[in-house]
Structures are given as structure tokens and as C-alpha cells.
Amino acid sequence: MSDILNNDQNYVWHPFTHLKYANLPIELVKGEGAFFIDADGNKLLDSISSWWVNLHGHCHPYISEKVSEQLFQLEHAIFSSFTHAPAVNLAKRLIGHLPKNQSKIFYSDNGSTSVEVALKMALQYWHNKGESKKKFIAFENAYHGDTFGGMSVGARNVFNNAFDNLLFDVIHIPIPTNENIDQIKETLQLWFTNHNDIAGFIFEPLVQGAAGMVMYDAKHLDELISLCNKNNIITIADEVMTGFGRTGKFFANDYLIHKADIICLSKGLTGGYMPMGVTSCSQFNYDSCVSDDKTKTFFHGHSYTANPTSCSAALASLDLMERDETWNQISLISDLHLQFLEKHKEHPQIIDIRCIGTILALELKTSEHTHYLNNVSENIAKFFLNHNIIVRPLGNILYFIPPYCITQKELENVYHVTELFLNSRN
Numbered sequence: 001m002s003d004i005l006n007n008d009q010n011y012v013w014h015p016f017t018h019l020k021y022a023n024l025p026i027e028l029v030k031g032e033g034a035f036f037i038d039a040d041g042n043k044l045l046d047s048i049s050s051w052w053v054n055l056h057g058h059c060h061p062y063i064s065e066k067v068s069e070q071l072f073q074l075e076h077a078i079f080s081s082f083t084h085a086p087a088v089n090l091a092k093r094l095i096g097h098l099p100k101n102q103s104k105i106f107y108s109d110n111g112s113t114s115v116e117v118a119l120k121m122a123l124q125y126w127h128n129k130g131e132s133k134k135k136f137i138a139f140e141n142a143y144h145g146d147t148f149g150g151m152s153v154g155a156r157n158v159f160n161n162a163f164d165n166l167l168f169d170v171i172h173i174p175i176p177t178n179e180n181i182d183q184i185k186e187t188l189q190l191w192f193t194n195h196n197d198i199a200g201f202i203f204e205p206l207v208q209g210a211a212g213m214v215m216y217d218a219k220h221l222d223e224l225i226s227l228c229n230k231n232n233i234i235t236i237a238d239e240v241m242t243g244f245g246r247t248g249k250f251f252a253n254d255y256l257i258h259k260a261d262i263i264c265l266s267k268g269l270t271g272g273y274m275p276m277g278v279t280s281c282s283q284f285n286y287d288s289c290v291s292d293d294k295t296k297t298f299f300h301g302h303s304y305t306a307n308p309t310s311c312s313a314a315l316a317s318l319d320l321m322e323r324d325e326t327w328n329q330i331s332l333i334s335d336l337h338l339q340f341l342e343k344h345k346e347h348p349q350i351i352d353i354r355c356i357g358t359i360l361a362l363e364l365k366t367s368e369h370t371h372y373l374n375n376v377s378e379n380i381a382k383f384f385l386n387h388n389i390i391v392r393p394l395g396n397i398l399y400f401i402p403p404y405c406i407t408q409k410e411l412e413n414v415y416h417v418t419e420l421f422l423n424s425r426n
Helices: 003-011 061-071 085-097 111-128 148-153 161-166 181-194 218-230 283-287 308-321 324-344 376-386 408-424
Strands: 028-032 035-038 043-046 104-108 135-139 170-173 198-203 234-238 262-265 277-281 350-356 359-364 397-400
Touching: 028 043, 043 408, 061 308, 085 104, 085 277, 085 308, 104 111, 104 283, 111 148, 111 198, 111 234, 111 262, 111 277, 111 283, 135 148, 148 161, 170 181, 181 218, 198 218, 218 234, 277 283, 324 350, 324 359, 324 408, 376 408, 397 408
Parallel strands: 135 170, 135 198, 198 234, 234 262
Antiparallel strands: 028 035, 035 043, 104 277, 262 277, 350 359, 359 397
């Protein structure tokens, strides 16, 4: 065992890891495009963009150059009472891509905190208006991060069982479908009519990531947002995973007629280079905190709020997102995913196969029901790793969300190995 692995075992606690049964981690020494290179010199294709963050692949020369330049200019600065060009320029450019109802950008440091900020914005809006509205609506099986607010609006499951009695109450509703949309709307309208305590509705637009890449129709979400608008309910879109081209459009909100009042961003925001979260909001949210009464201030912040180096990485990633080549790649990945879906949608080892944009998910048949702790997960990961491909299944949900720099040949190899895996289970 190398010194790195030995010291890892002695001193490091890895996230989302079954500590008793975990294999030794793989020591990575370099990133290059869609690949990692491990300590033994193996090239491993990162088919999941390292938890969905590396939009443009690893060690992209353009982003690396811009980050390096920033490090010699201004690496960090307090953001209360001070400002700097990277944060201002990034906020302006993000607002230019976000829906027209978005007005202000609030910086934080990851996806969970971007959600936490959004929940606090909604709650403080009603507090500053002198109205006691503290309850949220969220979807069943939702995942909105690991902070206490994020866990509360998420599903009650293995992620937060240990903290269940500390989470605040939330109204959880099913994902809308053709069959249940009318019933959901009727139930919500009754609640809106008979109660006056709903602060907001939070949702992952079009795709529930950690739930197993569960996908649903934009038109049904539109109906729910429209109903919330009519009843003066603040809407929050958690685009931490779906932002920056993942669904085939810049943001999943771009599929909607009715836009969310507050939008949460992270993951792909900096192209995978730096931790950063963003919460954008409509002007009315911001205005509620503009008052002669200092107690109406939004008292939230982070030591690394609007870190200039992170902002520079995000600006460089945005530069790449605004290039035609990137969108050509997004279209290529989307088209290849659809072709794979059509070819394998009747495969006997697949319960369901679904895709949107650059996200492809296969729900595999097993002796267990579909859930995060399904034991097939480890076997899937091992099979692909033996073929030098990194996957991280959500139980029996095998999914791919590759970096945009992946080539057609590399992606077709992923499909080939997937076919080998499916056929090995016959």
C-alpha cells in the first residue's frame, strides 16, 4: 500500500461511504479532459463528471489559465462592505442567462448552502412583511442537500434518518404526471384556501438527481408554478444539478413558461474547479430586506462569499458555455443518448431507460426493489472500473452525465461497456 493510501486510511473520512465495507480508494494523480490518471498510470474515463461538476472535463487549459491569473491578482477578499470585478462581472453575466425575472445574485459556497440561502430568503420575505408563513411544499423523493434546511425539504430517507426528529415539517407531494396532476392541483388549492402558512414551493426542475435521475414533464411543473403564483407562494428551483446545459438548455427553467422566483446554482458553476454556490432571486425578495429597520437585514454570509478565484473559474466556465463548440457537444451527447435509449428500451434487464439532454439513466432489474441501497450498486461500479470507466450508481440506477469534452468514440465505448454489462446479466 502506498503512503498516500495508508495515510488516507489513517486520517481521512470519505463522504457517502459505507465505512465498514468500502474498498481502498483509488489514488488519482492527474486529470486530463474526460479522464483521470491513477497512481498506476491507468486512464479512467469520468462518465459522471465527478459528481456532476466538471462540465468541460479536467484541467481545462483555458479555465486553469484564468484561475492562475486571478491568483496573482486577488485571491480572496471580505465581501461585506467591499466588492471586486470577478464577483460583479459574474453576477451580471449570470443574470443575463437566467430567466428575466431574476434580479440579484447572492454568493455562497456549495449546493446545500445555496438551497439554505433560498429557504431563508423565502422565510425572511414573509417575516419582513409581517406574515407568519413558515411551511414549505416539496416533492417526494427530493434531495436538496445535507444542511438542516436542505434535509427538511428533502425526502425522509437514509440520507437523514439520524436527524429526522430535528427536521421541520414539510408538505411532500408526488412528482406530477398526466394521471395525478389534477389531483395534486386540487389538493394544493384546498390547502392554499384553508391555510395561510405556506412560505414556498421548492423543486428540482425536470430531473430529481439523487432520487435516481427521476424525470418528469415541464408542462406539469408549469401548472404547479402557475398555481403557486396565483396564490402568492414563492417558488424555488434547485438547479444545482440541472444548470449549465445538463438538460439540453442553459437552465431547466428555460423549458418553463412560468419561472421560479428563486434559483439555486452550484456544481457546474465553476466547471468543477472551485467550491461555489449561487442563489439568484427576483427583485421583490431583495426589496423586502431594504428597510430603515436594521432587523430586516438578511443576516447570512460565508467567509468565502464571492471568492475572487472561484468567480474567475466560473467566468471562464461561462466563456466556454457561450461557445458554439460547447453546445455542439451538448447536442451530440444528447443525440447519442437518445440513440442508445431507442436501441435498448426493450432490453430484458432494464425496467426503464430515460434521458434528457446529457443525462442518461438506466433502471436495472434486480431481485430487490429500486432504491439507493440496492446491493447491485457495487457490482455495477466494479464492472465498469474493470473497463476503466468511473460510474457511481444510485442503487440499481446506472446513469451517465459526461463532461462536454467527451468524444463520440469515448462515449460509444461507454455504451459498449454498458451493453457488455447488460448481457452479462442474462
